Amino acid sequence: MFDKFREWYENRHEYAKDWKEKTGGKVVGYICTYIPEEILYAANVLPVRILGGHEPESIGLAEPYLFGMYCPFCRDCLAQGLQGKYAYLDGIVIGQSCIHIRQTFFSWRQRIPHEFDHYIPMPMNVVTPRASIPFLRKELEIFKSALERWLEKEITDDDLRRGIEIVNKNRRLMKKVYNLRREPNPKLTGLEAMYMVVSSQLTDKNEHSDAIEEMFNNGLATRDLGRESSIRLMTVGSENDDVEFTKMVEETLGATIVIEDHCTGSRYFWEEVKLDEKDPLTAIAERYVTRTPCPQRDWEPERIRFRRILDLIEEFGVQGVLLIQQKFCDPHELDIPALRDLLNEKGIKNYFLEFDVTVPVGQFRIRVEAFLETFASDELFAEDIV
Amino acid sequence: MDSENKYPTEGFKCWKKAKELRLQYYKNYMQAKEKGGIRWAGNAPSIDAVPYGLGDDVYHLTGEPYGATVAYNKEFARRCHEVVEAKGYARDLCAYMRNYWGSVLLNEFVFGGPFPKPDFMWVLHSCCSHAKWYQEASRIEGGIPYFVIDWSAGMYYKWDEKREDYVVDPNQEHRIQYLVDQMQEGIEWLEDITGREYDDEKLIQAAKNYFESTSLWAEICTLNQAIPAPMDEKTMYSFYVFAALHKAHREVVEFYKELRDEMRDRVARGIAAIPNEKARIMTDIQPPWGFLEIYRYMESYGVVSIGSFYTFTLMGHWEIAEDGTFRPRTTPMEKGIEIRTREDALRLLADWALGLPMAQIFYDHRFKSHIMKKIFTQWKCNGIIMHFNRGCEGLTLGVAENKQALVEAGIPVAYYEGNMGDEREFELATVKEQITAFIESLGLIK
Numbered sequence: 166m167f168d169k170f171r172e173w174y175e176n177r178h179e180y181a182k183d184w185k186e187k188t189g190g191k192v193v194g195y196i197c198t199y200i201p202e203e204i205l206y207a208a209n210v211l212p213v214r215i216l217g218g219h220e221p222e223s224i225g226l227a228e229p230y231l232f233g234m235y236c237p238f239c240r241d242c243l244a245q246g247l248q249g250k251y252a253y254l255d256g257i258v259i260g261q262s263c264i265h266i267r268q269t270f271f272s273w274r275q276r277i278p279h280e281f282d283h284y285i286p287m288p289m290n291v292v293t294p295r296a297s298i299p300f301l302r303k304e305l306e307i308f309k310s311a312l313e314r315w316l317e318k319e320i321t322d323d324d325l326r327r328g329i330e331i332v333n334k335n336r337r338l339m340k341k342v343y344n345l346r347r348e349p350n351p352k353l354t355g356l357e358a359m360y361m362v363v364s365s366q367l368t369d370k371n372e373h374s375d376a377i378e379e380m381f382n383n384g385l386a387t388r389d390l391g392r393e394s395s396i397r398l399m400t401v402g403s404e405n406d407d408v409e410f411t412k413m414v415e416e417t418l419g420a421t422i423v424i425e426d427h428c429t430g431s432r433y434f435w436e437e438v439k440l441d442e443k444d445p446l447t448a449i450a451e452r453y454v455t456r457t458p459c460p461q462r463d464w465e466p467e468r469i470r471f472r473r474i475l476d477l478i479e480e481f482g483v484q485g486v487l488l489i490q491q492k493f494c495d496p497h498e499l500d501i502p503a504l505r506d507l508l509n510e511k512g513i514k515n516y517f518l519e520f521d522v523t524v525p526v527g528q529f530r531i532r533v534e535a536f537l538e539t540f541a542s543d544e545l546f547a548e549d550i551v
Numbered sequence: 552m553d554s555e556n557k558y559p560t561e562g563f564k565c566w567k568k569a570k571e572l573r574l575q576y577y578k579n580y581m582q583a584k585e586k587g588g589i590r591w592a593g594n595a596p597s598i599d600a601v602p603y604g605l606g607d608d609v610y611h612l613t614g615e616p617y618g619a620t621v622a623y624n625k626e627f628a629r630r631c632h633e634v635v636e637a638k639g640y641a642r643d644l645c646a647y648m649r650n651y652w653g654s655v656l657l658n659e660f661v662f663g664g665p666f667p668k669p670d671f672m673w674v675l676h677s678c679c680s681h682a683k684w685y686q687e688a689s690r691i692e693g694g695i696p697y698f699v700i701d702w703s704a705g706m707y708y709k710w711d712e713k714r715e716d717y718v719v720d721p722n723q724e725h726r727i728q729y730l731v732d733q734m735q736e737g738i739e740w741l742e743d744i745t746g747r748e749y750d751d752e753k754l755i756q757a758a759k760n761y762f763e764s765t766s767l768w769a770e771i772c773t774l775n776q777a778i779p780a781p782m783d784e785k786t787m788y789s790f791y792v793f794a795a796l797h798k799a800h801r802e803v804v805e806f807y808k809e810l811r812d813e814m815r816d817r818v819a820r821g822i823a824a825i826p827n828e829k830a831r832i833m834t835d836i837q838p839p840w841g842f843l844e845i846y847r848y849m850e851s852y853g854v855v856s857i858g859s860f861y862t863f864t865l866m867g868h869w870e871i872a873e874d875g876t877f878r879p880r881t882t883p884m885e886k887g888i889e890i891r892t893r894e895d896a897l898r899l900l901a902d903w904a905l906g907l908p909m910a911q912i913f914y915d916h917r918f919k920s921h922i923m924k925k926i927f928t929q930w931k932c933n934g935i936i937m938h939f940n941r942g943c944e945g946l947t948l949g950v951a952e953n954k955q956a957l958v959e960a961g962i963p964v965a966y967y968e969g970n971m972g973d974e975r976e977f978e979l980a981t982v983k984e985q986i987t988a989f990i991e992s993l994g995l996i997k
Contacts, residue, residue, distance in 0.1 A: 284706075
C-alpha cells in the first residue's frame, strides 16, 4: 500500500527530473524544514529536500569544506551535491538552521552550480512571537521578491493562498494517516510512515496527496498488520531517514514505531498555516514561528517540544522511547540530558543511540533487543505474577 | 642589543592595572549580594548595556571568559568535564559551556568559594549553544530566570560587485526592529523580575560606553600594524577580555583609552612586543587556553602573532572604508547622533550589534575570508596559523572554507586541531612540530 512512497523515496532524483521534463518548471533544493514551501508552491516551483545518501564512501568529498566535528548528516548532504546527484536543481534555499547544516548550504552555494540561492534568516527566537512574526514576515517578503526576480513573474496573494492550501492539504492527510497509528493494532508501520513523510519532502505535494487519498480509498483504515501485541516505540531526535535501522527494529525485532519526533517525521507537517482572514505572508510567518520547534529554537524553561513528546507518548500509547541523535548534533545533545531526566521521572523507558552516515545494524540490533527485553522483564517481575 | 634582538622592548605600563581590573570584576560579581546589588550571568556578546539600566550596583559574569579562565586551570577544567559528562552531556559540546556547567555542578568558583548564583541570565543568541547554555544552566541551578535575545537576524553586509568589497546592506530596518522589539520586551522582563524601575539615562550612558569601548579596541588593534608590532597576541588576550567582560562599563572605556595612548607611544618610540621580530603571523579563532606557551615558542623563532580576525572582531567593532581599509567603526557620537530616548539607544545598540564583523560568519564564510585577507595585508603578515578548535563549533563555522580561500589567494597557511577549553583534545608536542614545520617553510630557523 505504501509502495508508491517507497519508490519515490528510493528514486527521488528520477522523480524530480521527470517532473521538470513534464512541467517545464523549476526545482529548488532546500536544507532544513524551516523553509516556507508554501511560497515555492505559489511560484509553481517544486521544493525538494536535500538529504544524505547513507553511503560512507562519498563523505570524503565534503571533507575539505567542512570542519571535522560537524555532523555526518551535513557532510552527507554536501557530498551528494558535490557528486552531482542534485545537478538538476535550479536553485537552493535554506531557512536558518543549525550551524552545521548552514555550512552545507554555504559550501553548496559556493561550489555547486545553480541559478538561484537564498538564505532566509528564520528567527531563532520563537519565544517572543511579538518580535519574531513581523520580522519573519518581512524576510518572507524579501524571499518572495527574490523568487519573483528570478522567475520573472509576480507571485500574487491568490498564488500564496493556493500554495498554502496545497501544503496544508498534504499536512491534513498525513495527520489523518498518523491517526491510524494510535490504534491498538496500528494500520501502518514506522517504516511506512517514514516513506510517506520523507517522500512528501521530495515530490509534488498535489501528487503525494492524491496517493494518500488513494490509500484511504483502497482500505487503509481497515488494514490489519497483526501488530497488536508488539511493543510500541517512539523515536525522538535528529534528522532520521535511516531505513535499515527502522526495518531492523520493526521487521527483525518485531517492535512497532507508532510515532516519532523528527524533522523527517511528525515535526515536519504537524501544524498547518492558519490563513483565516490574514495576509498570507503573515499567516505563513505565524506557522513557522509557532510550529513545534527544533531543539535549537526551543528556549522555554519547560521546552515546548518536551510537552509535545509527552502528549504524543500518551496519545499514541508509547511504551518506550528510542533517542536518536546524529553524532555531533549540538542542538539535540543540548536537549537529551534534560529529556532523559524528564522521561525517567515519568517512568518512561528510554534508550539512547548515536547515528552516523550508516549505523552498525548488527550492534544496534543487540542493543535495541536488550532494551526491548526490559519490557518483557517488567512482565516477568510484575507484582501479580511474583 | 644583539643582532637577533634588533628592537627595544618593554612591558606594558598598564599591565598591572589590567590585572587589578580583571580581578576586581570577578570580586564585584562575587560580592554583589553583600552590597545589596544584583548579579546576572550571560554570554560575552550579550548586550550588557541594557541591564545597566537597572542601577549602578548591577554586576555580571560572562560565561566565555569564565570558561577560558577555567581552561587555564587544567586540573579544575578536568574535574568540570568529568562532572558534566557524568550528567550525560556530550564531550563535543562547547568547552566553555562545559567548564561553566562543571563549575556550577561542582559548586566551585574558579577564583575560590562556592559558585555565586546569578539572580537572572541575559543572553544574546547566535550560535547553536548560546540560548541552550543558559537554559541548561538555569535547569541545573534550580530555575534561575533567563531572557534570550535572538541576534541571528541575517547578514549586515552585502557584496558589491562594482567595488569588489562588502558594503552595508541598506535593508536593515526590520532586522534592527527585531532586536529592538526583543530588548523592549527584555526591559519589561527585567523590571518584572527585579522589581526595580528602569532608568533610561543609565541605559543611554551604557550604550555610549559600549560603542566607545568596542571601537577603541579596534583602534588599539589597528596600532599593531606598525613594524615592529607593539603588542603580541598572547598579551592581546589579556586586554581584549575587558570588552568580553563588561564592554558597556565606563571603566573599560577609560582603560582602553589608556591602553590606546600607550600603544601610540610604543609605536612612536619603536617599542616591540618581541625584540627579535622577523616574521608576523595572524592566527584564527580562540587559542588553546591551557597551552598559550605555543605563542612563546613561535617567538623563539622571531615570529610574532599580531592578532587575528578573532581577537580583533570578537568584541571590536569595525567598518570597511570607501578605499577598502578595514578600520575602527565610527561611533554614533562621532557621527554627531544624539541619543535622547530609550528607543534611540535601543535602535543604535541593535544596529551596532548586528554590524559586528564576527557575527557575519554565521551567514557567509566568504565575508570572513575576505576580511582575513585584508588583515593579512594591512597588518603586513607573512602567514596564518589557524586553530581548528573542537571546543567551539560556532566560531569554527566556515574555517575549512576560509583555509581554502586563503590558500587560493597564495597566503601561506597552517592549521592545527585542538580545543580551547579541554586539554584532553590538545597534543602539545604534535602542534609544536606543526608550528616548527610552518615557520621553517617561511624561511626562518632558530
